[in-house]
Each structure stands twice: as C-alpha cells, then as structure tokens.
Amino acid sequence: MSHFEKTTLNKVIRGAKRATYDKKTVFEILDAGIICHLSYEINGTPFVIPTAYGRVEDTIYVHGSMKSRSLISSLEIPKVCICVTLLDGLVLARSAFHHSANYRSVMVFGGARHVESDEEKNQALYAITENVLQGRWDEVREPNQKELDATKVLAIKIESASAKIRTGAPVDETEDYELDVWAGELPFKSGFDTPISDEKLKNQLEVSPSVRLACSYLK
Amino acid sequence: MSHFEKTTLNKVIRGAKRATYDKKTVFEILDAGIICHLSYEINGTPFVIPTAYGRVEDTIYVHGSMKSRSLISSLEIPKVCICVTLLDGLVLARSAFHHSANYRSVMVFGGARHVESDEEKNQALYAITENVLQGRWDEVREPNQKELDATKVLAIKIESASAKIRTGAPVDETEDYELDVWAGELPFKSGFDTPISDEKLKNQLEVSPSVRLACSYLK
Numbered sequence: 001m002s003h004f005e006k007t008t009l010n011k012v013i014r015g016a017k018r019a020t021y022d023k024k025t026v027f028e029i030l031d032a033g034i035i036c037h038l039s040y041e042i043n044g045t046p047f048v049i050p051t052a053y054g055r056v057e058d059t060i061y062v063h064g065s066m067k068s069r070s071l072i073s074s075l076e077i078p079k080v081c082i083c084v085t086l087l088d089g090l091v092l093a094r095s096a097f098h099h100s101a102n103y104r105s106v107m108v109f110g111g112a113r114h115v116e117s118d119e120e121k122n123q124a125l126y127a128i129t130e131n132v133l134q135g136r137w138d139e140v141r142e143p144n145q146k147e148l149d150a151t152k153v154l155a156i157k158i159e160s161a162s163a164k165i166r167t168g169a170p171v172d173e174t175e176d177y178e179l180d181v182w183a184g185e186l187p188f189k190s191g192f193d194t195p196i197s198d199e200k201l202k203n204q205l206e207v208s209p210s211v212r213l214a215c216s217y218l219k
Numbered sequence: 220m221s222h223f224e225k226t227t228l229n230k231v232i233r234g235a236k237r238a239t240y241d242k243k244t245v246f247e248i249l250d251a252g253i254i255c256h257l258s259y260e261i262n263g264t265p266f267v268i269p270t271a272y273g274r275v276e277d278t279i280y281v282h283g284s285m286k287s288r289s290l291i292s293s294l295e296i297p298k299v300c301i302c303v304t305l306l307d308g309l310v311l312a313r314s315a316f317h318h319s320a321n322y323r324s325v326m327v328f329g330g331a332r333h334v335e336s337d338e339e340k341n342q343a344l345y346a347i348t349e350n351v352l353q354g355r356w357d358e359v360r361e362p363n364q365k366e367l368d369a370t371k372v373l374a375i376k377i378e379s380a381s382a383k384i385r386t387g388a389p390v391d392e393t394e395d396y397e398l399d400v401w402a403g404e405l406p407f408k409s410g411f412d413t414p415i416s417d418e419k420l421k422n423q424l425e426v427s428p429s430v431r432l433a434c435s436y437l438k
Contacts, residue, residue, distance in 0.1 A: 009264070014284050034407075035306055035320075037256040039267035045228070046265045046296070048258035050304035050324050065233050078264070085269040087254055090411075092430065095360040096348055097370070101254075105269055129315055133405070140400055141314040151316070169417045177419055181359055182427040184417040186352070186434075188253075190409035192309075197403040198388045200396055208401040211311065215405075 009109055010160040018164045023058075026161045029106045030055050033084040034132055038062060040074040047073070053082070054127025060108060060156045061115070061124035071152045074112040080156060082108040090186040093170035094179045102166050102185060109160040115153040118145075124153045135210035191215075228328055229379040237383045242277075245380045248325045249274050252303035253351055257281060259293040266292070272301070273346030277377045279327060280334070280343035285371045293331040293373055301327040301375060309405040312389035313398045321385050321404065328379040334372040337364075343372045354429035410434075 004010060004021045012019035020026075030036075036053045039046055049070050054061045060082055064071050074080045084106045091100035115121050122143065129137045143151070170183050192214045195207050223229060223240045231238035239245075249255075255272045258265055268289050273280045279301055283290050293299045303325045310319035334340050341362065348356045362370070389402050411433045414426050 013288050014286065035304060035322075037258075037267050037269075037302060037304070039256075039258040039265040039300075041260060041265050044296070045298050045328065046258040046260050046267075046300050047326070048256050048265075048267050048300050048302040049326065050256075050302060050306075050322070052320065068233050081258075081265050081267050083256060083267040083269060085254060085256070087269075090352060092352070092355065093359070095362070095366070096344060096356060097360075097362050097366040099348060099351070099355070099359075101271070101351075103269070107266070107268065109264065125315060129318060132318070132320075133309060133311070136311065136318070137315060140312070140318075141316075141395060141398060143314070143316050147314070147316040169415075169419075172419075176360060177421065179360060180421065180424060182416070182424045182430065183420060184426075185415040186430055187412040187415065188409065189412045190407065193406040193408045195403055195405050196388075197401070200388075200391075201402060202396065202399065205399060205401045207403075211401065211405055 004161045007160060010107065010162040012162050012164060015164065018166050020163045020165065026106050026163045027055065029086065029104045029163055030084055031131065032086055037083045038070065038074065039081040040070060041077055042073050052128050052132050054124065054131040056123065056127050058158045060158065061127050061153055063125060063128055063151055063153045066150055066152045068152055071154055074154055075114055078111055079109050080112050082156060087188045089188045091170045092183055092186055094172045094176040094181040094183045098170055098172050100166060100170065104163065104165050106161060106163045108158050110156040110158050112154045112156050115155050118148050121148055121151065121153045124155065133210050133214055135213060139208045139210055223380045226379060229326065229381040231381050231383060234383065237385050239382045239384065245325050245382045246274065248305065248323045248382055249303055250350065251305055256302045257289065257293065258300040259289060260296055261292050271347050271351050273343065273350040275342065275346050279375045279377065280346055280372060282344060282347055282370055282372045285369055287371055290371045290373055294333055297330055298328050299331050299375060306407045308407045310389045311402055311405055313391045313395040313400040313402050317389055317391050319385060319389065323382065323384050325380060325382045327377050329375040329377050331373045331375050334374050337367050340367055340370065340372045343374065352429050352433055354432060358427045358429055
C-alpha cells in the first residue's frame with residue numbers, strides 16, 4: 001500500500017490542498033526531523049512533549065526512563081499522536097491575514113506497545129540514535145544490560161497518518177498587489193554549528209565522522 | 220507571583236533538576252519560539268498540531284479558520300496543552316545511553332476561550348504576527364471586517380506551566396572517559412536566510428525593516 005487510508009482520524013479538512021497521504025512523503029518528513037512532539041493524555045487532559053524518535057518501516061520508536069510518566073501514560077490509551085514539523089520559511093504577504101508559513105509536517109496516530117525484548121529494544125535505540133545523528137551508533141559504546149533494563153522503549157505502529165506541505169510565495173488579494181509593501185518568502189534554515197569538544201576529551205581526539213557529516217549539511 | 224505553582228499537572232518528574240517554574244523563564248522561552256505544538260483531543264484520541272502563536276502577559280493566542288477542527292475541539296475540553304521546544308544542540312556522549320540534547324522547552328496548560336470581540340481578536344492577531352516576525356504588523360494591511368469574521372481566535376490563559384532546560388557537556392560513566400570516542404556538544408542553530416521577493420512585487424520594493432531585522436539574528 002503506497003498511501004495511508006483517508007479516515008475521519010487523519011483526513012485534513014482545512015487546507016486540504018496541502019495534504020498528502022502518500023507513505024513515501026510521510027516517511028521522508030519523519031526521517032528529516034530530529035525531535036517529534038508526542039501527545040498522550042492523563043485523566044482526560046492532553047499532554048504534549050518533545051522527544052527523540054526513530055522510524056523502522058511503519059513503526060516509530062520513542063524511549064525514556066523506565067518510570068517516565070509520558071511513556072507509561074501513552075501505554076494506557078488506545079492511540080497516541082505524534083507530530084513532526086519542519087519549518088521552511090515565513091510567507092510574508094501584503095496583508096496580515098494572508099501571512100502564512102512554508103512547512104512540512106506529519107501527524108501520525110497509532111497504539112503504543114511496550115517493547116519487552118532486549119533485541120527489539122536495541123534495534124529501537126539504534127534507530128533513534130541514527131535518526132538524531134547518522135553514523136553515531138557505531139562510534140560509541142552500545143547499551144549494556146543495566147542500561148537496557150533502565151530504558152523504556154515504546155513502539156508506535158503507524159495506523160494512520162497524513163502530511164501537510166506548503167511551499168512558495170504569498171497569495172494576496174488582487175487589490176493588495178498595489179500596496180507599497182514588501183512581500184515574499186523568508187526562508188528558515190537550521191543545521192549544526194561547530195562542534196564543542198568535551199573538556200574531558202582524551203588525547204585531543206578529532207571529531208568523529210558522524211559529526212563531520214552532520215556539519216556538512218542542513219537537516 | 221513570580222512562579223507557577225507546582226501541581227500534579229505541571230510537576231516535572233523525570234529530569235527534575237532541569238525543571239523550572241519561574242514565570243520569567245517560561246515567558247522567555249515562549250517568546251523565543253515561532254511555532255508551538257497544540258494538543259487537544261477528539262473522541263478520546265489526543266491530537267497535536269503545529270501552529271503560530273502569540274503571548275500577551277499570561278495568555279497565549281492561537282488562530283485559524285472559523286471552521287478549524289483543532290480550534291473547535293480545543294474549546295470542547297477543560298484544558299489544552301501547548302508545548303514550545305527550542306533545540307539548542309546534540310549532546311554526544313561516549314556511550315549510546317548517555318546521549319542527550321541541549322534544549323529549552325515549555326509545557327503550558329490552560330482552558331481555551333473563544334475570543335469574540337473584534338478588539339481582542341485584533342490584539343491577538345497583532346501578538347501572533349509580531350511573535351512570528353517583530354515589526355511586521357505595522358508594515359502590512361490590517362485585517363478588515365470580513366477577514367476578522369473569517370478568523371477564529373482562541374485565548375489560552377496559562378493556568379499551569381513548567382520549563383525544562385538542559386545545557387552543557389555530556390556526562391559519561393567514569394570508565395567510559397577512557398574510550399577513544401569523540402564526545403562533546405554539537406550546537407544546533409536556526410535562523411532566517413536571504414529573503415526571496417515575491418515575483419509580483421511592485422516597483423522592486425526593498426525588503427522591509429522587519430525582514431532586515433530578522434535576518435540579522437538567529438531566533
């Protein structure tokens with residue numbers, strides 16, 4: 001299946017022309033992010049927190065402390081929602097009303113499953129680490145049993161998802177094009193800056209390949 | 220009151236040493252963001268979407284179309300949750316387990332109120348526009364009655380809030396400092412890039428002061 005089924009859960013109502021349910025697009029946006037926002041609930045109140053994540057096919061992994069309230073609460077409801085947002089720029093129109101943003105965002109729904117096996121846990125931590133910084137996993141000491149036991153991992157199978165994308169120039173009211181107002185796009189860029197070596201670094205080690213790679217492009 | 224009261228709702232349990240309830244700190248992080256993530260719920264399922272916002276004292280304003288499902292749903296529950304996250308860098312430790320991030324984040328809870336008066340609506344749209352791009356409001360055409368009537372604005376009074384901040388170097392296990400692994404911080408920067416003038420721009424207008432100002436610093 002190349003698309004997520006459009007249901008009442010994931011159907012984009014406002015700005016429907018910006019919506020897509022294409023799996024490839026959804027996955028590309030997920031893979032381009034570093035931090036997701038995970039929404040769960042406690043006693044009827046919605047909560048949202050930022051967290052690292054990793055994707056393996058149609059599963060998103062998140063992790064935290066064994067006692068993490070957000071993870072425990074996520075397991076207690078049928079579905080959580082995860083959002084990844086990439087801001088690409090401001091869209092500056094001639095009227096306040098037509099201001100907008102260029103962005104790529106994904107909204108995912110799925111039930112959270114507690115990952116019990118060390119093998120899948122390790123795979124999940126690999127996926128999370130690699131999503132944050134490609135190539136890092138192989139450079140560092142892998143989790144030992146004590147660390148695995150202290151880490152709670154949730155697997156959220158993507159049951160439903162949609163993406164929303166806006167690109168391009170502002171769209172103004174016909175008469176407003178006559179106004180003496182600068183209008184256009186203000187691109188928003190993000191990326192990594194010069195690494196700061198740990199003061200306790202041994203033998204003046206050079207930065208590792210994963211860090212060099214990350215500094216060479218904008219994520 | 221200079222602090223938000225610590226309650227079961229906003230008390231940070233994991234990483235409590237990184238938490239603060241100081242109003243000034245909470246407001247500074249809110250004011251430094253461009254996009255928040257708003258969490259609401261529909262039929263027991265939590266939803267989270269990215270949206271622009273503005274703060275006036277202890278009220279956060281968000282807006283959208285009059286028929287926006289997220290705004291309508293936010294009005295139907297006692298409290299929504301809003302999160303603003305600023306990623307400042309990756310914390311690259313010698314073990315996978317001790318990897319972390321430097322960040323500033325805020326979690327806010329409050330009931331959403333539908334803003335009915337044109338006066339408050341206009342103030343809210345001013346606050347939202349100015350939070351996205353300081354100085355922009357005075358450069359553009361203000362909303363007319365038709366546009367105000369088409370815009371739904373919610374006011375979320377901050378009833379409870381907490382901030383979480385991590386800074387600095389990785390903290391590794393004592394024995395891991397002997398490993399030949401580069402460790403340190405990888406700063407994450409974001410900001411505005413060269414503006415792109417709208418193709419339909421009149422008379423080759425120069426970029427306006429708000430845009431020049433935004434390009435001169437990183438937000």
